[in-house]
Amino acid sequence: MAAPNRTTPQPSTFILLGIPGLEAAHGWISIPFCSAYILSLLGNCLLLAVIKTEPSLHEPMYLFLSMLALADLTISSTALPKILSIFWFKDGAIRTDACLAQMYLLHSLTAMESGFILAMAFDRYVAICNPLRHSAILTHRAVATIGLGVVLRGAVLLAPHPFLLKRLPYCGTNVISHTYCEFMALVKLACADTTVKKAYSLAVAFLTGGIDFILIVLSYILILWTVCMLPSREAQLPALSTCGSHLCVILVSYTPAFFSFLTHRFGPSVVPHVHIIVANIYLLVPPMTNPIIYGVRTKKIRESVLRLFSIRGLPALS
Template identity: 55%
Template sequence: MSDSNTTDFTNPCTFILLGIPGLEMAHVWISIPFCTIYPIAILGNFTVLFIVKREPSLHEPMYYFLCMLAITDLVLSTSTLPKMLSIFWFNSREIDFSACITQMYFIACFLVMDSGILVAMALDRYVAICHPLRHSTTLTSPLVMKIGLAMVLRGSMLVLPIPFLARQWPYCRTNIIPHSYCEHMAVVKLACADIRISSNYSISVGFIVTGLDVFFITLSYIQILRAIFILPTKDAQLKTFGTCVSHLCVILSTYIPSVFSALMHHFGHNVAVHFHVLMANAYLLMPPMLHPIIYGVRTKQIRDRLLQLFTHKGI
């Protein structure tokens, strides 16, 4: 592998992930926050799944969608962080070509699913606040499952061309990826071919998915705010709006890092490569850690059930 970056090849057996380019000497220190993020994300999301499963009062659309979000966050964390930590701790930089393409697909696919589930959660809040008497009859369990299946199919099908296109390109320049995971554009930029179709398709999917999802979420909250403002008392308004705070915090924690990273990618050409990579890691890894914390702190039913578990264990 010593001359793998100069030898011509069209189908590399492996790629080499650099981790955080330019900060290789600090990888051990950089691994500390990453090592903290992963167990928090795993423990937090599994706790949400466990509590919702065990507590019959939480068998409602809002918590079903929360479980879907927890599953997607678990997949996102597990598909990226273990390999990152192996790079930081053991300098294990090689990744099989097929494994790299698979990781690329899972990341893109579950990011799209994540966004779709946030739209479904906004729909739940809209029906619960604007049409409370019809909430239980509108968002039935079969409909919730159909919405979840639609989100899975949307993510799977929209992202499917990305790995197929990436696999067909000839990689005859280098197999060194200046990144800590197989980010789509970081990989296809290594191809010695016109990759505009890959680039344009990826940008189009990201723009359409994010644009439409944010549009529908915004539309839902416009209707929600209208319903809240016509409530008779300030206390009723605050109490009703309080049911949306967790969802709004999750939306902000998901979209703000993503948008900031995308803007840096397109306009921050003078920004150091390691800062680009760190921002890409942040928008991918922070939300899976923050989502269960936000819902655990802000949602009384989950918080109370969690306290009960600890109280019983203490006894």
């Protein structure tokens, strides 16, 4: 592990350690990280190409899915190249402005990702609870407005973060025990009172991921109530099956996110490398698995992939 560097109150460079305590295994750890990154790039690019070229997929659910794929691609490309350079070349140096930019992009994009998942939940709610008005409520203009609102919310609420960190004095060390620049990891390096900064970050986390998750849960309570009112099991199962992919995405996205958030703020006894691994799972796994989940479980997407590659003579997938 690199020795802490004594620095000026505002260092020009930070040093990312990677995963403290597991430096000897960085080479091996890089294999699943690199594989996940490649799969994320291929899966999300393919998903975007399919949705763009197939007119039948220009529906609200798939448009929100394309927004989620764009966010996933940007998250992966913001974090993984630097992480791999740490693992492969021990190049942990990152300029302060680049570190703050990476922190802002990762936090704002994860907030947008949460918003797009909420938008998809709203689409499922309208499709099941008010199917006759689905096309009237979720017009292309409404979808674009919701998407723009999600982007602006993430961009605006997270905008103060880099400025708050820029004003802090880092007079102890410039070594970050993490694989990427993260708000709480930087706050812990400061030699000043950070209560207000932590409170603001907590409030933003609640206003984005917290409220989104509550609304998602409420939407599914209403969906389940509506499905239970259907007259037969034969009518209930098709309605619920349309939510299966979205539920998988919710579990994959929110489980590591909440664990990482809670342990960083309320779980100081958690072993540092465990927290950092979970934080990386949050950046790695959802972008990799989301296109796989929808590609495997959604017949329209599977068939569109076959048409995109001009595959002929295959039996219809069901």
